[in-house]
Amino acid sequence: LAFSPDSSRLVTPETTKGVGVNLWDLSVSVSRPRLIPVSIRSVLRVAFNPANSNRLYAGNFSELCVVNIETGVCAPFLANKPETTLWFGVSPDGTQMPVHEWTYPQREVNSRLSLYADGVYSKPKLAIATNRLPKSPLIFLPDGERFVGVEFEGHVGCHIAIRTADSCEVDWESGVLPEAPEHIALSPDGTVLACHTRDMIFVHPVGGDHATAPALRNDTRKYFTGLAFHPSGRWLAVTSNDRTVKFYDTETWAVAKEYTWNIGRLRSVAFSPDGTLAAAGADAGKIVVWDVDA
Numbered sequence: 001l002a003f004s005p006d007s008s009r010l011v012t013p014e015t016t017k018g019v020g021v022n023l024w025d026l027s028v029s030v031s032r033p034r035l036i037p038v039s040i041r042s043v044l045r046v047a048f049n050p051a052n053s054n055r056l057y058a059g060n061f062s063e064l065c066v067v068n069i070e071t072g073v074c075a076p077f078l079a080n081k082p083e084t085t086l087w088f089g090v091s092p093d094g095t096q097m098p099v100h101e102w103t104y105p106q107r108e109v110n111s112r113l114s115l116y117a118d119g120v121y122s123k124p125k126l127a128i129a130t131n132r133l134p135k136s137p138l139i140f141l142p143d144g145e146r147f148v149g150v151e152f153e154g155h156v157g158c159h160i161a162i163r164t165a166d167s168c169e170v171d172w173e174s175g176v177l178p179e180a181p182e183h184i185a186l187s188p189d190g191t192v193l194a195c196h197t198r199d200m201i202f203v204h205p206v207g208g209d210h211a212t213a214p215a216l217r218n219d220t221r222k223y224f225t226g227l228a229f230h231p232s233g234r235w236l237a238v239t240s241n242d243r244t245v246k247f248y249d250t251e252t253w254a255v256a257k258e259y260t261w262n263i264g265r266l267r268s269v270a271f272s273p274d275g276t277l278a279a280a281g282a283d284a285g286k287i288v289v290w291d292v293d294a
Helices: none
Strands: 009-013 020-025 034-037 045-049 052-059 063-068 074-079 084-088 096-103 110-117 126-130 132-134 146-153 157-164 170-173 183-186 192-196 200-205 215-217 224-229 235-240 244-249 255-260 266-271 277-282 287-291
Touching: 009 045, 009 052, 009 287, 045 084, 052 084, 084 132, 096 132, 096 146, 110 132, 146 183, 183 224, 192 224, 200 224, 200 235, 235 266, 244 266
Parallel strands: 224 266
Antiparallel strands: 009 020, 020 034, 045 052, 052 063, 063 074, 084 096, 096 110, 110 126, 132 146, 146 157, 157 170, 183 192, 192 200, 200 215, 224 235, 235 244, 244 255, 266 277, 277 287
8 A cells, every 4th residue: 555645646556457556546536446557467565756646666576667657657677587576665855766686595695785866767876785685665764864674684583774875785783683574664753663573563763772672462363464653653553364453552552543444354554644544455455545533
């Protein structure tokens, strides 16, 4: 799920045929999305350029493309071997896009971190080899000069790493995490990174001691599936296989609100940038959008 920067659109991968992305115009009352074909199949990850509501990035484990929402034109700029996995991020001003790629097999680590800049996707501005494997999206800190992600180092484990955008070199890293997270979310002020495993959420301080991070456990035996911070930083929304969306108060880390939308097991959650809307996606491909109380 991804809201556009102006909060007027919502995009999801097309799950039925796997041939594009679905676009909902939230400014009008519509129940059916517009399908935008893309040049890669089985889109798994979508993200808007934060500075341009008409520019969308769509990718899967090994391919990446940029889509013009208005024209529907899709331009692929990464097409790796099927054995590759990649994660990416976009800077707040939309000018920088780091991409972390890893080619199997693991015993022959071939990991590359590239930085694309100023809308030029034919060739990265810089590229460095690393011995770390990408395990999460790359999320920029509010200063726009650094980004954070989870990286795996063989025979050691997973770390949270902050890298500088100008060189892609490590600026700070945490100790070894208790488990490899399935999804992550960065607080709006950039101070904490929420990481969920199947049955736990760890709220790690960014740039600090992760040993004292709060650990949240679901009040049912169902697994967590997705999470997102509200733009105000007031809540952390979490979906799980118990078919609910829970809002955790970020001061107490207690559940403040709980929603059940009766669309099946929920898989993902997102907030609009203006904080007025929330959306959740279910296994069956259904999406629910609702107004967020102030």
